[in-house]
Amino acid sequence: MKAAVLRAPGGLDRIEICEREAPRPGPGEVLVRVRAVALNYHDYVVANGRVKIPDGRILMSDGAGEVVEAGEGASFRPGEAVVSVFYPAWLAGEPDDASRVIIPGETCDGYGAQLVAVPQAWVTRAPAGLSHAEAATLTCAGLTAWRAVVIEGKVKPGDCVLVQGTGGVSIFALQFAKAAGATVIATSSSTEKLARLKALGADQVINYRETPAWGEAARELTGGRGVDLVVEIGGAGTLPQSVAACRIGGRIVLIGVLAGLSGEAPTATIFLKQLTIKGIAVGSRADQLEMIRGIEATALRPVIDSTYPLEGLADAYRRQEAQRHFGKICVEL
Amino acid sequence: MKAAVLRAPGGLDRIEICEREAPRPGPGEVLVRVRAVALNYHDYVVANGRVKIPDGRILMSDGAGEVVEAGEGASFRPGEAVVSVFYPAWLAGEPDDASRVIIPGETCDGYGAQLVAVPQAWVTRAPAGLSHAEAATLTCAGLTAWRAVVIEGKVKPGDCVLVQGTGGVSIFALQFAKAAGATVIATSSSTEKLARLKALGADQVINYRETPAWGEAARELTGGRGVDLVVEIGGAGTLPQSVAACRIGGRIVLIGVLAGLSGEAPTATIFLKQLTIKGIAVGSRADQLEMIRGIEATALRPVIDSTYPLEGLADAYRRQEAQRHFGKICVEL
Amino acid sequence: MKAAVLRAPGGLDRIEICEREAPRPGPGEVLVRVRAVALNYHDYVVANGRVKIPDGRILMSDGAGEVVEAGEGASFRPGEAVVSVFYPAWLAGEPDDASRVIIPGETCDGYGAQLVAVPQAWVTRAPAGLSHAEAATLTCAGLTAWRAVVIEGKVKPGDCVLVQGTGGVSIFALQFAKAAGATVIATSSSTEKLARLKALGADQVINYRETPAWGEAARELTGGRGVDLVVEIGGAGTLPQSVAACRIGGRIVLIGVLAGLSGEAPTATIFLKQLTIKGIAVGSRADQLEMIRGIEATALRPVIDSTYPLEGLADAYRRQEAQRHFGKICVEL
């Protein structure tokens, strides 16, 4: 079978498509024919060598496909569509140190291969009605947005949610917020992308290049009250704007650190507005099962920017690196 | 001005439409021209004499209209559309003994009059785009359903909610659950009403006359998992069915006591399924403001069964008593 | 090694102490030398034959002892003191159908044996400073009380908690409530036991035989406000008293069904007081680890009524059956 592995010391030009022996499922495992994988930011920092992995490891955490064979004692059946779990050791409840010891594509082989054999808890059923590529987008981006909007954001009908840009998590956050009855304010630097965000349901949009004080602009769009929730991507200088956008008692979920490892925080305003800032790193397997029910109930369809063949994986990462995409970049096997 | 008052000792034939002197707003008060009132079950047990009130008290708690004049220090402006608050002493937070000392139409004059002068906290703005009759339905039935589904029920996309029958709260609960991304199972004894519930968004329906074990039937409709939330109206023998319908860890919100003051509870199943049963009596003024944002964001329109003139108030109650209505019965002034 | 097994069709006189071959730990398992087991109500209904188990199954779910040997890949070390988990398949988060498929002593062999070999997730470390008998009381009674008072009851300093009688869960609930800063009202029918409850920290006590309307009496002891939380054991006629005791918005956790499978519930008062009733069946493994930290931080010592040798197991159950105990009945091996 074919597999995408990373050669030491990493870098997009060190991705290699090679032949590997097909795995066999052990007791409690499932053998999955991977049909699609989706790229996420964590995969990118692994592939470009910033996060170090052993030479020859199979890349990528977000995979979807169908079960080929169930090992002894496993309960999935051949033919079932499944999707991978980002933190398979985080089964349910609150995270702890043990939650993040397993990250496929980093701490062990990932899903960038035609066949994988994994313990059955490492996958869940996929939502009915989605393609494998659509399902693969759920593992990291979908679940991060679900947890940000639904579980930690507790969004209810009438809440106002602000999402930033057109990355995978932001678009899912827009979709989940609309599915939960919220109004959504979306930002982008591109007029064309703002139009696409409106087509996806954004109630109001702000061009952050034309409106550098977009936090205050968002607050004004709410009639001065402020937004209830910001899905913060950790971009350059975004946090002070997010704080300005919030209502008294509002909430900011920090779902990434696009612009660096630390940044200036307007602590006095966080204190006086009594804001909550909550870091979110994907979610548990139980959260994923709830998200899947949510997707099925609301007929939500993930937004796919583009798809590549496995041989085009490095090109796919280069598209992600260029930051011009809208939605998720996938690879079909 | 005209007002609907109740003559001692109460009873639908003791409702009297009489002339009263028009009130004037004191400091901090608003004078409201009431355009519509909606009937609720509590109003009914007051009007029929089961709950005792002084002779000559103006009836009804659920009113809507427009502000005519603001007293000194009040912040509403003439012309603003407003809707009454069921428990005006319950401003926010958790209920306590003080929350329920004021109930217009019971502990003091209500909204069954062409003009009322009340402290401004006794009303809130009405949702944009609703008629006065539609707005009037929110005070009791709307807010009870909002609190049941959104605040205490914490319904999120993909949850399954079971609603019982076609009373005002149940229909609002169906609408709020759909607005929040849930799937809904609705029950009724009438094929025609089941069709109307489906038209309002119910995903699945059960005729409880044809299917007496409708709790188990509902559980089967969820693939055996059970429903996440039941909005329980306290009907004859409904609680054991609701318990049977629930999933492990499910939740039942008890929003009324249609069939009597006490009933048989299947405590062993409540214990083993680890269910939550939560009594809900309307909500706070702050809850009402959140509901109004939710209604505006989702363009929800209350379902009105029928409207009567003020002179037809006793007839309106008789229609309610007959239990054949679908949605809310209103009176327009 | 010696083991306590149940012979079909069950009954206290069908308990048999026999010889079994000592088990060996498989991969991921630990071999535990059981030093003590504690009796709980579930064990009792298994032993007396009400819940059916296969002939020859080893009894009892609540065991404590020390690790003798860790199988391949298991992380416990020889000599570590451990205590069993009641629902080993419920690792964390909310319960679901899968949470309760494994109950040692019912669905598989239990801890009534000198040696057991179990997957390492079936036990946790024991609190420092407790005897094995004290640790064994935590599995069912301790964790049920912890979840009732701390997790679902959310007791905070100044809350008032009512506990019923002198069974194991009630005494733990008293201790956890005091450790969390609450005031406690305790009931019993025995003057002598009331004195012992006071010695354990109960602020006020009620003899429910002398005061049949003890719910109202409890409410008066709070200055008329009502208690915040009742730990309800499901006794004969206790629920209506618990409802009477509660404040507006109060909470009743139902931790057992001593008096039968169903009972009369005062639904109108539950509705008007906006009470929450929540069924609680033990807790997850993650809950147990939190409880152990709580016990260590507050130096709480479980209350042991009496201890028996393994050969006295049937007598131990007879003492439990007689309902005269105060705290937990244990067996030491």
Add this chain to the structure above:
Amino acid sequence: MKAAVLRAPGGLDRIEICEREAPRPGPGEVLVRVRAVALNYHDYVVANGRVKIPDGRILMSDGAGEVVEAGEGASFRPGEAVVSVFYPAWLAGEPDDASRVIIPGETCDGYGAQLVAVPQAWVTRAPAGLSHAEAATLTCAGLTAWRAVVIEGKVKPGDCVLVQGTGGVSIFALQFAKAAGATVIATSSSTEKLARLKALGADQVINYRETPAWGEAARELTGGRGVDLVVEIGGAGTLPQSVAACRIGGRIVLIGVLAGLSGEAPTATIFLKQLTIKGIAVGSRADQLEMIRGIEATALRPVIDSTYPLEGLADAYRRQEAQRHFGKICVEL
């Protein structure tokens, strides 16, 4: 009567003790003989002129005394001991813009006077058994710590709480955390103060001058797991240490901004550890009533650093400015 007022443009040397006419209670008001006021940081930035108030305004928000006379319709009785509410417009529930429109001593006259007449909701009963000076410390410092530890911190037995320094809020936080069954790690730069913190119940202490990486040191004191809650005072460089101290999923409550309006935040660690940072500005009147029950149930006594006569108010502020105090500085009238 005597009153402490501030002369424009503010500054500690612009505090003036003058004679004012004694007020009379209007309808719904209470006349309170103020017996003690406590200094807080907000009062200090008002007095030193950083927050601007009109010339001649009576200073200070935290007062306690006894009711002299109740105006028409007010329910307090003469002789009742009462304590002021910091945000009297924030009655209950979540904060909003309206919550903070009234701050006595800033937006209107405060409690630095022998007699005040205020709407009765501006005060609550004081805890039984406390002196007036002790009660006065509760309004700002006590309630901030209560909300940080109990309401937002949700501290339960066994949690580990880190408190910083020996200001009023930090000491209350230590006391409430111990009352709730937690273990406490406390920091100070003074060996003598660390000894006093231990005497108050701190389980472990760190001298942050000797151990600049005290965040990591705190984490090590927990056996590597990390603390559950940090009560963060917004000191110079404290936030990165607090982040280092936390466990995965830990919580930091930001209760002040001692070192400036903004600061560096380690966003990557906040994200990866999935931390919550929550700004806290005092609390609601309903929160204050809960705190009072908590104080009474646990017999907690506020720690008073020193007391001054009204004429010594400027000196009292200078002591606060010097940052050498331990606990609360009070003024007795």
